[in-house]
Amino acid sequence: VTESETVAPAAQTDIIMANFDDTLQRARLAFASGKTRNVSFRRKQLENLLRCYEEHENEIISALEADLRRPKQESLIVETEFMKNDIKHILYHLDDWVKPEKPSKSFVNMLDDVQIFNDPFGVVLVIGAWNYPLQLLLVPVAAAIAAGNCVVLKPSEIAANCAKFIAETIPKYLDNECYPVICGGPTETNELLSQRFDYIFYTGSTRVGKIVHAAANKHLTPTTLELGGKRLSSSETVMFNHIYILFLYSPCYIDKSVELRTAVKRILWGKLINCGQTCIAPDYILCSKEMQDKFIAEAKDVLKEWYGDNIQNSPDLSRVINQNNFQRLLGLMKSGRIAVGGKFDASERFIEPTILVDVKPDDPIMEEEIFGPILPMYTVENAYDAIKFINSRESPLVLYIFTSESEVLNLFVNGTQSGGMCVNDTIMHYPVDALPFGGVGMSGMGSYHGKYGFDTFTHKKSCLGKNLALLGEKMASARYPPYSDAKSSL
Numbered sequence: 001v002t003e004s005e006t007v008a009p010a011a012q013t014d015i016i017m018a019n020f021d022d023t024l025q026r027a028r029l030a031f032a033s034g035k036t037r038n039v040s041f042r043r044k045q046l047e048n049l050l051r052c053y054e055e056h057e058n059e060i061i062s063a064l065e066a067d068l069r070r071p072k073q074e075s076l077i078v079e080t081e082f083m084k085n086d087i088k089h090i091l092y093h094l095d096d097w098v099k100p101e102k103p104s105k106s107f108v109n110m111l112d113d114v115q116i117f118n119d120p121f122g123v124v125l126v127i128g129a130w131n132y133p134l135q136l137l138l139v140p141v142a143a144a145i146a147a148g149n150c151v152v153l154k155p156s157e158i159a160a161n162c163a164k165f166i167a168e169t170i171p172k173y174l175d176n177e178c179y180p181v182i183c184g185g186p187t188e189t190n191e192l193l194s195q196r197f198d199y200i201f202y203t204g205s206t207r208v209g210k211i212v213h214a215a216a217n218k219h220l221t222p223t224t225l226e227l228g229g230k231r232l233s234s235s236e237t238v239m240f241n242h243i244y245i246l247f248l249y250s251p252c253y254i255d256k257s258v259e260l261r262t263a264v265k266r267i268l269w270g271k272l273i274n275c276g277q278t279c280i281a282p283d284y285i286l287c288s289k290e291m292q293d294k295f296i297a298e299a300k301d302v303l304k305e306w307y308g309d310n311i312q313n314s315p316d317l318s319r320v321i322n323q324n325n326f327q328r329l330l331g332l333m334k335s336g337r338i339a340v341g342g343k344f345d346a347s348e349r350f351i352e353p354t355i356l357v358d359v360k361p362d363d364p365i366m367e368e369e370i371f372g373p374i375l376p377m378y379t380v381e382n383a384y385d386a387i388k389f390i391n392s393r394e395s396p397l398v399l400y401i402f403t404s405e406s407e408v409l410n411l412f413v414n415g416t417q418s419g420g421m422c423v424n425d426t427i428m429h430y431p432v433d434a435l436p437f438g439g440v441g442m443s444g445m446g447s448y449h450g451k452y453g454f455d456t457f458t459h460k461k462s463c464l465g466k467n468l469a470l471l472g473e474k475m476a477s478a479r480y481p482p483y484s485d486a487k488s489s490l
């Protein structure tokens, strides 16, 4: 592992804005000018962003390929199409969302105006992560624009080609005063965090999430934290001198009622897309011993069908982002016994899709974030056992359940806590606009997507409007002194 891979390569992006104060001051003035309150202005910015995605689709795909060797089809599904649909959805609903809400009134307020105004917070900071370097930054940014905020965009420096694209291209489409891009690594991020923002939206590791939360706390800045929520690797624990006992997320239970071939395909796709570097990738499988044997046989067959005899030669599998993570994953592969895969090649940061069995609950693979193409299986007797296992750990970001039995499903719905659930599929809950996406407990706080994103970046300003007519005043007069028992019984 070279030094340049462990230290954030801020200089690689070449586009660091040195003067944060100045940039922020300009964003503050732009917000104060009121231009982002204008819904036509917001609409125009969103349309420009959509045009940017359309006009630069090939560049986006190339940047993702350069950073992650991501296949084009995956980038289309999980990045560009997703971002385009997100903006189209916002544009379609924006006029409705911005309207003041008129909640139902009680008898006491019959004569009054009771309204909730959708106010922007002001200048917000959105910090993205490297694994989906475009959409994890730009989907919350679009929601913040829709809600009328100015936004400082901070892409992840680890996906350096995507960061360069964002810093060079996005400013050509968005108002530069309102939506500046700031690049850099931890140093620049910490400098940014020392400034006062009106809202901070962070996606990344739980370790940095705690840094962000502590910085936000100084100014009582509200935050949304979209986290991994897993235990730190031992090296990080030493480096930061903290001991966080956080556990593995997005478990996947399979019962005997499922059509196994389909289940295996959906689980493996969710695990292997972006080479397993997905916060909602299924982490580990919980199933019976009998199911485990059948799963492994099917998985071998499916992998051959998808990637051929020599998986390394297949163009359809991404690579691990850097040597740091590659070496970490090799360490995790030492847990349990390899039932499928196990090959690797450091020169390409290639790791074969690998299934591990005979793992123990306290093995590193079962306690640390995997973020790679390795799938451990842990056998349980039944759904009750699986629920007990899940509940002995922190709340998952997503809980995957594969079953055809509604009774089994209900046991999980009512007996577990998680950010979300997805039944008989993986990942596909993520792009559903109608569903809030977010974690609970150590997997995060707050949610977004669709209207939930708009609401996240909106302060709900309540307003009671009275008139000064005599009738109303007469009804209200009981509140004025001199107080008396007769008045209080009114």
Ligand code: NAD
Binding pocket: 127, 128, 129, 130, 131, 132, 136, 154, 155, 156, 157, 158, 184, 185, 186, 187, 189, 190, 203, 204, 205, 206, 208, 211, 225, 226, 227, 228, 229, 278, 279, 369, 397, 439, 443, 444
């Ligand atoms: P990362 O290294 O790209 O860091 C994320 C951001 O934090 C970057 O912008 C980076 O500059 C900044 N940063 C890094 N170290 C910092 C420090 N010491 N101080 C201040 N800022 C710092 O990404 P990552 O953290 O490796 O991302 C992967 C993690 O993100 C995984 O844990 C994954 O589970 C999680 N994740 C969660 C979601 C979700 O929606 N819940 C989505 C994707 C990724």
